[in-house]
Amino acid sequence: MGYLRRLPRFDYLAPRTVDEACSALAERRGDARLFAGGTDLVLQMKRREITPRAIIGLKGVASLSVIRSQAGGIAIGAMTTFGAIESSPLIREKHDFLCETAAGIGSPEIRAVATVGGNLSGALPCADFPAPLMTLGAIVRLRSVRGERALALEDFFMGFAETAAAPDEILTEIELPSRPGFSAGAYVKFHDRHAMDMTTTGVAAFVTWDRARGLIGDVRIALSVSGPVPLRVKNAEAALRGRRLTEEALVEAGLLACREAQPRASWRAREEFRRELIGVLTQRALRQAGEKARVAAERGNA
Amino acid sequence: MKHLSPVSLKVNGDAYELSIPAWRTLLEVLREDLSLTGTKRSCQEGQCGACTVLLDGRAIYSCLFLAVEAQGKEILTIEGLARSAGALDPIQKAFVETGAVQCGFCTPGLVLAAKSFLDENPFPSEEEVRRATVGHLCRCTGYFQIIEAVLAAARERAGKGAQL
Ligand SMILES: Cc1cc2nc3c(=O)[nH]c(=O)nc-3n(C[C@H](O)[C@H](O)[C@H](O)COP(=O)(O)OP(=O)(O)OC[C@H]3O[C@@H](n4cnc5c(N)ncnc54)[C@H](O)[C@@H]3O)c2cc1C
Ligand code: FES
Ligand code: FES
Numbered sequence: 107m108g109y110l111r112r113l114p115r116f117d118y119l120a121p122r123t124v125d126e127a128c129s130a131l132a133e134r135r136g137d138a139r140l141f142a143g144g145t146d147l148v149l150q151m152k153r154r155e156i157t158p159r160a161i162i163g164l165k166g167v168a169s170l171s172v173i174r175s176q177a178g179g180i181a182i183g184a185m186t187t188f189g190a191i192e193s194s195p196l197i198r199e200k201h202d203f204l205c206e207t208a209a210g211i212g213s214p215e216i217r218a219v220a221t222v223g224g225n226l227s228g229a230l231p232c233a234d235f236p237a238p239l240m241t242l243g244a245i246v247r248l249r250s251v252r253g254e255r256a257l258a259l260e261d262f263f264m265g266f267a268e269t270a271a272a273p274d275e276i277l278t279e280i281e282l283p284s285r286p287g288f289s290a291g292a293y294v295k296f297h298d299r300h301a302m303d304m305t306t307t308g309v310a311a312f313v314t315w316d317r318a319r320g321l322i323g324d325v326r327i328a329l330s331v332s333g334p335v336p337l338r339v340k341n342a343e344a345a346l347r348g349r350r351l352t353e354e355a356l357v358e359a360g361l362l363a364c365r366e367a368q369p370r371a372s373w374r375a376r377e378e379f380r381r382e383l384i385g386v387l388t389q390r391a392l393r394q395a396g397e398k399a400r401v402a403a404e405r406g407n408a
Numbered sequence: 409m410k411h412l413s414p415v416s417l418k419v420n421g422d423a424y425e426l427s428i429p430a431w432r433t434l435l436e437v438l439r440e441d442l443s444l445t446g447t448k449r450s451c452q453e454g455q456c457g458a459c460t461v462l463l464d465g466r467a468i469y470s471c472l473f474l475a476v477e478a479q480g481k482e483i484l485t486i487e488g489l490a491r492s493a494g495a496l497d498p499i500q501k502a503f504v505e506t507g508a509v510q511c512g513f514c515t516p517g518l519v520l521a522a523k524s525f526l527d528e529n530p531f532p533s534e535e536e537v538r539r540a541t542v543g544h545l546c547r548c549t550g551y552f553q554i555i556e557a558v559l560a561a562a563r564e565r566a567g568k569g570a571q572l
Contacts, residue, residue, distance in 0.1 A: 110452050110453060112431070112432075112433075112436070113431040113432070113433065114431065115411065115429070115431055116430065116431055117411075117430070118413070118430030118431075118474075118476055120476075141474075144472055144473070144474065145454060145472055148433075148471075148472045148474075149453055149454070149472075152452070152453070161430070163474070163476075163477055165477050189466070212454075212543065213457070213542045213543025213544075214466075214467055214521070214524070214525070214540055214542075214543060215454075215457065215460055215467045215468050215469045215521065215543045216454060216469070216543065218463075218466045218467065218468050219468055219469075219472065219473065
């Protein structure tokens with residue numbers, strides 16, 4: 107980690123529309139960076155980890171910070187800040203755990219500026235938001251001068267700071283499909299301090315309750331900050347479908363999750379510790395989401 | 409100097425026409441070009457909160473924000489908080505009266521963060537005040553007085569509201 111200096115020099119471009127931003131990115135081939143909230147980028151540049159020749163500021167592209175309902179689900183613009191997610195009635199109504207996850211990021215000052223698009227596109231291992239969105243089956247929309255395409259968020263992360271987006275593509279929107287009845291999500295993370303600290307490991311779970319049989323219907327589990335890329339742990343998921351929500355089932359899922367994970371080692375935690383955490387946090391996330399989904403089913407609140 | 413671009417900033421109600429490069433942070437411009445040194449510089453990496461200012465009423469870290477991107481917004485620094493010379497804002501008064509100021513380095517950032525928070529949540533619980541101020545380090549007071557000051561300011565402001 108380099109020491110901090112003033113920002114290096116760069117040209118600054120301020121497009122007003124997505125089309126303008128795409129053209130700017132295509133023209134400056136390779137030597138330009140999209141600049142969203144800048145909460146990751148400013149630090150990387152002050153440390154000279156990256157020194158782009160041009161910065162394309164997206165704060166003036168108003169269409170990118172819209173949250174709207176769409177085909178029963180929700181579409182969240184890439185420039186939506188965590189502060190806006192935290193206080194969005196639309197998101198709270200469908201997925202209150204996303205609002206809580208957003209409220210747990212950094213401080214109010216960070217959340218006023220940091221965007222969901224930057225959290226995903228940066229593809230840093232310490233990002234919290236990929237896992238909860240992955241459990242919801244999120245789709246990302248990418249735009250460039252060549253056109254538009256959609257991709258499952260699960261297939262978006264390729265490695266450290268590396269995504270499936272081509273260098274000329276902009277992440278424009280994150281789409282969440284409509285929520286199944288009697289379902290609920292949870293994101294549980296471990297960190298050293300209660301606030302303003304990077305997450306050591308985080309686990310998201312989304313459970314759909316089978317009301318007729320009183321069992322776990324469908325379940326998705328994803329890990330943030332656990333390995334090089336966010337990951338769905340599908341063996342653990344498979345082991346839970348059609349099961350009762352018992353301690354035994356949760357312990358088994360936790361064990362499977364930590365076997366499937368590829369925990370990284372860092373100064374925050376050794377590999378063994380992260381593996382153990384993944385097991386425990388998986389149980390907690392499943393218990394929270396599972397109980398909520400079960401109660402919703404019993405009360406008949408879809 | 410092809411890198412210089414005209415930048416218009418509105419700070420504490422005053423308009424400034426500047427000619428600055430895009431790579432300068434709002435913190436640098438406030439302190440170095442406008443001599444508004446009430447906004448403090450410390451970690452410069454979003455960890456301490458000393459550089460907090462309000463942008464259209466919301467608290468942000470000016471060390472992570474480009475000055476060019478603050479154009480068209482209302483910037484409020486600690487110098488602009490008290491409406492007239494000699495009269496402190498109720499939040500400033502509460503900080504002084506509860507002993508929430510020792511060396512004072514964290515104070516401008518905390519007072520502005522408290523203003524942004526109380527404008528949104530006029531009747532906060534202690535827990536909410538704690539969560540609203542997580543992004544600020546204070547090396548002197550031990551935080552208890554700061555939390556108390558924000559709660560006292562909330563009471564004072566609520567009382568004023570009731571009288572109106
Ligand atoms: C004090 C502090 C606390 C923090 N706490 C947390 C935390 O608790 N949890 C957490 O997850 N993170 C945390 N972060 C990290 C950071 O705030 C988040 O990752 C944030 O979401 C990044 O978004 P941004 O808009 O600031 O991205 P930027 O820094 O602007 O961009 C990040 C990367 O994404 C690219 N990019 C941005 N937008 C797009 C787009 N639309 N299309 C394509 N590429 C794009 C940029 O080119 C860059 O490479 C913290 C940071 C600080 C400084
Ligand atoms: S100087 Fe900006 S947060 Fe510390
Ligand atoms: S009063 Fe000295 S840092 Fe807070």
